[in-house]
Amino acid sequence: MTSRREAEAFARCLTGRPCGRERAARYAAACTRLAPEERLTPAERNILRTAVRLPWLAGPLDAACGVLQPAHPLRARMFIMAAVLEASPEGARDFLPASASRPALMVLTAAGLAKAAVKLLLGLAVFPLARGRWLTS
Amino acid sequence: MVDVLIAGSGASAVSAAWPLAEAGLRVLMLDTGERDTVYTPDVPPEDFLSLRRTDPEQHRYFLGGEFEGIPFGSVRVGAQLTPPRQHLARGSDALYPKNIEDGFQALEATSLGGLAAAWGASSTPFTDEEMDGWPIGRRELQPHYDAVTARTGICGTSGDDLAGIFGDSPGLLPPAHQDRNAREVHRLYMHRRARLHALGFLAGHPRLAFATRRFRGRGPARYLDMEFWADKDEAVWRPVYTLRELERFPNFEYREATRVLSFEESTDGVAVHAEDIREKRASTVQARHLVLAAGALGSARIAVESLRGWDTPLPLVSNPYTYYPVIVWRRAGRAVERRRHSLTQLLAYFRAPGDDEWIQAQFYSYRSLLTFKLMKESPLPHREARELLRYWMGSFMIVGVHHPDRPHEGKSVRLGPDGRLTISYRPTAGEERLRRRREQDLVRAVRLLGCIPVKRIDPGHGSSIHYAGTLPMARKPGPWQIGTAGCLYGCRHVTVADGSGFPHLPAKGLTFTLMANASRIGTLLTGRLRG
Ligand SMILES: Cc1cc2nc3c(=O)[nH]c(=O)nc-3n(C[C@H](O)[C@H](O)[C@H](O)COP(=O)(O)OP(=O)(O)OC[C@H]3O[C@@H](n4cnc5c(N)ncnc54)[C@H](O)[C@@H]3O)c2cc1C
Numbered sequence: 250m251t252s253r254r255e256a257e258a259f260a261r262c263l264t265g266r267p268c269g270r271e272r273a274a275r276y277a278a279a280c281t282r283l284a285p286e287e288r289l290t291p292a293e294r295n296i297l298r299t300a301v302r303l304p305w306l307a308g309p310l311d312a313a314c315g316v317l318q319p320a321h322p323l324r325a326r327m328f329i330m331a332a333v334l335e336a337s338p339e340g341a342r343d344f345l346p347a348s349a350s351r352p353a354l355m356v357l358t359a360a361g362l363a364k365a366a367v368k369l370l371l372g373l374a375v376f377p378l379a380r381g382r383w384l385t386s
Numbered sequence: 387m388v389d390v391l392i393a394g395s396g397a398s399a400v401s402a403a404w405p406l407a408e409a410g411l412r413v414l415m416l417d418t419g420e421r422d423t424v425y426t427p428d429v430p431p432e433d434f435l436s437l438r439r440t441d442p443e444q445h446r447y448f449l450g451g452e453f454e455g456i457p458f459g460s461v462r463v464g465a466q467l468t469p470p471r472q473h474l475a476r477g478s479d480a481l482y483p484k485n486i487e488d489g490f491q492a493l494e495a496t497s498l499g500g501l502a503a504a505w506g507a508s509s510t511p512f513t514d515e516e517m518d519g520w521p522i523g524r525r526e527l528q529p530h531y532d533a534v535t536a537r538t539g540i541c542g543t544s545g546d547d548l549a550g551i552f553g554d555s556p557g558l559l560p561p562a563h564q565d566r567n568a569r570e571v572h573r574l575y576m577h578r579r580a581r582l583h584a585l586g587f588l589a590g591h592p593r594l595a596f597a598t599r600r601f602r603g604r605g606p607a608r609y610l611d612m613e614f615w616a617d618k619d620e621a622v623w624r625p626v627y628t629l630r631e632l633e634r635f636p637n638f639e640y641r642e643a644t645r646v647l648s649f650e651e652s653t654d655g656v657a658v659h660a661e662d663i664r665e666k667r668a669s670t671v672q673a674r675h676l677v678l679a680a681g682a683l684g685s686a687r688i689a690v691e692s693l694r695g696w697d698t699p700l701p702l703v704s705n706p707y708t709y710y711p712v713i714v715w716r717r718a719g720r721a722v723e724r725r726r727h728s729l730t731q732l733l734a735y736f737r738a739p740g741d742d743e744w745i746q747a748q749f750y751s752y753r754s755l756l757t758f759k760l761m762k763e764s765p766l767p768h769r770e771a772r773e774l775l776r777y778w779m780g781s782f783m784i785v786g787v788h789h790p791d792r793p794h795e796g797k798s799v800r801l802g803p804d805g806r807l808t809i810s811y812r813p814t815a816g817e818e819r820l821r822r823r824r825e826q827d828l829v830r831a832v833r834l835l836g837c838i839p840v841k842r843i844d845p846g847h848g849s850s851i852h853y854a855g856t857l858p859m860a861r862k863p864g865p866w867q868i869g870t871a872g873c874l875y876g877c878r879h880v881t882v883a884d885g886s887g888f889p890h891l892p893a894k895g896l897t898f899t900l901m902a903n904a905s906r907i908g909t910l911l912t913g914r915l916r917g
Contacts, residue, residue: 262768262769263768263769263772264769264772275445275449278453279449279453279456282452282453283453283456283458308767308769309767311767311768311769312766312767315764315765315766315767316765319765324768325458327768328456328458328758328761328762328768329453329456330768331757331758331761331768331772332449332453332455332456332756332758333445333449335448335756335757335758336444336445336448336449336756337442337444337445338438338439338440338441338442338444340438341438341439343772343776344438344756344757344758344772344776345435345438345439345757345776346721346722346753346757346776346777346779346780347776347777347780348719348720348721348722348777348780349719349777350719351718351719353719354718354719354777354778357773357774357777358774358777358778361766361770361773361774362770362774364770365766365767365770368767368770369767372767
């Protein structure tokens with residue numbers, strides 16, 4: 250069973266806000282069906298555990314998995330959380346298309362890509378450690 | 387004994403049924419008939435943006451009770467099938483078992499209204515050139531295109547560059563409003579028209595079975611952008627609306643939860659063996675004539691089972707399909723409108739100089755299928771993917787590319803004595819090369835329209851969900867073929883009215899032609915049965 254703590258960590262990682270009890274429960278139900286605990290290998294479980302216990306590493310590990318193992322359960326669970334957050338009125342402001350002037354769009358895009366690159370570098374550095382329980386034991 | 391028994395309730399079945407029922411013949415339609423009773427009532431009759439902002443229960447239909455609306459893995463057949471549309475093939479694996487070779491993904495409908503219960507309504511007639519090698523042509527189909535137009539309501543215009551691609555099209559409803567993305571692309575098209583024409587690229591308003599004004603009790607379109615989820619305004623034509631009208635004829639009956647298994651001919655008619663799929667009870671219905679309209683795969687199953695042709699390879703054609711997500715550069719960062727539809731916004735055809743076949747490109751704006759599904763396609767961390775998509779998504783279009791398809795021995799279906807259909811679909815290396823080359827040339831034209839392709843997505847064989855050609859039509863039919871009136875070779879009382887009869891497919895939606903042809907076959911049969 251996925252924990253409330255995991256749901257909150259991933260919701261914050263995705264939007265910077267908590268998800269609340271109802272959406273956390275929905276997230277847990279979706280994980281049970283689509284990305285269940287029992288199918289995880291020890292290394293995958295360690296990555297997930299790291300992302301929950303050290304939430305500031307959730308984004309970097311997500312970035313590293315995006316490059317190294319796109320089908321990693323961490324990616325799958327982030328994806329599930331994105332779906333759960335989006336399909337709610339609270340998710341409208343985080344997911345519906347927004348407008349920006351052309352210069353603002355360029356700045357936002359450059360900033361977004363830079364953040365992704367930094368996360369990736371950090372994620373690649375900690376990924377081997379996180380796999381081996383170095384960060385959660 | 388009924389006059390005509392029709393297997394299926396899809397676009398072909400209701401089109402074949404109409405002339406028969408209208409002429410007073412006793413028609414019985416048998417169908418497995420799955421319906422969505424779970425989600426449709428949950429979807430409020432509001433537009434997408436309002437629902438997203440206000441409906442606390444939206445997760446029920448957007449994600450589904452079993453989270454079946456959260457797709458994993460690569461983009462596959464029926465990616466646009468949302469939870470409220472997934473009843474389309476409910477129980478299909480058990481009823482219609484298959485062995486899949488070469489990754490062909492077949493979606494066999496079990497639903498009331500068949501595949502068109504979820505179709506995209508693109509309704510494009512075929513030209514004589516595209517029916518080259520068919521034993522019938524546009525002249526035979528034209529009155530039936532007109533009849534289908536009058537029953538379903540096709541919107542579009544004969545006043546743009548696609549008029550020549552479509553030919554004569556009376557009785558059209560006004561074209562659907564284009565959204566801002568499509569208007570921008572269309573504007574650039576008009577601006578660079580001469581250059582694009584020289585490349586072999588034509589564009590214009592799509593033809594859609596979409597009631598842009600009140601039509602036979604449906605519509606007018608409210609532009610809710612919810613066409614992938616529900617039909618609250620009944621603007622998109624679905625077979626169930628024609629069925630609703632057919633049920634007003636006292637001589638027409640629809641029976642659901644019934645699967646046609648096989649038939650046996652006698653001198654004065656045909657005995658049709660069926661099964662109640664809920665009670666698992668067998669029954670036999672006597673009819674003067676049987677019309678098979680169970681889809682190109684379903685009708686082939688029934689024919690092979692009845693005539694004991696197990697393991698005979700039958701041909702199969704299916705338009706190869708590719709998606710290109712593109713960014714409409716001039717619309718980047720711009721606001722999106724509340725009211726629009728989710729169907730094809732702009733339609734284009736491309737044929738490079740020297741090529742002899744068109745390919746088709748449909749431009750859709752992406753929004754109502756939800757943002758998170760796009761996040762999966764990006765290698766970025768989810769947060770950054772979400773933030774960037776929010777600002778770029780308003781300018782996002784999906785260009786869906788259809789290619790023509792012709793039969794050869796590498797593409798076949800075979801029904802085993804165990805009831806399993808084996809589907810092999812292996813295009814030749816030459817076909818694959820041609821497909822890539824045509825797409826590369828098309829992408830060059832798409833760039834001229836100010837669209838930047840981001841990715842090429844090949845959802846795999848069969849992903850167009852256009853299936854045809856299993857019992858092809860021939861002037862002098864042989865075994866496993868049908869005649870021009872749809873009569874199955876070796877049978878006197880069995881007619882095939884669906885896409886099984888199409889010898890090959892041009893790069894267009896086949897359904898409008900499938901309906902016109904079914905109407906033609908129904909009309910010919912009416913004449914025959916009335917003596
Ligand atoms: C998501 C989607 C989008 C599409 N978009 C377009 C588009 O924009 N334009 C276009 O031209 N085409 C489109 N298509 C394809 C189009 O829907 C099909 O070509 C068309 O609906 C086929 O109609 P049909 O009646 O021949 O067969 P089907 O729709 O397959 O209907 C077969 C019917 O027979 C019934 N049946 C099957 N076997 C049996 C049996 N043994 N006994 C009793 N009943 C049986 C089924 O329940 C069903 O009612 C789309 C399809 C999908 C799924």
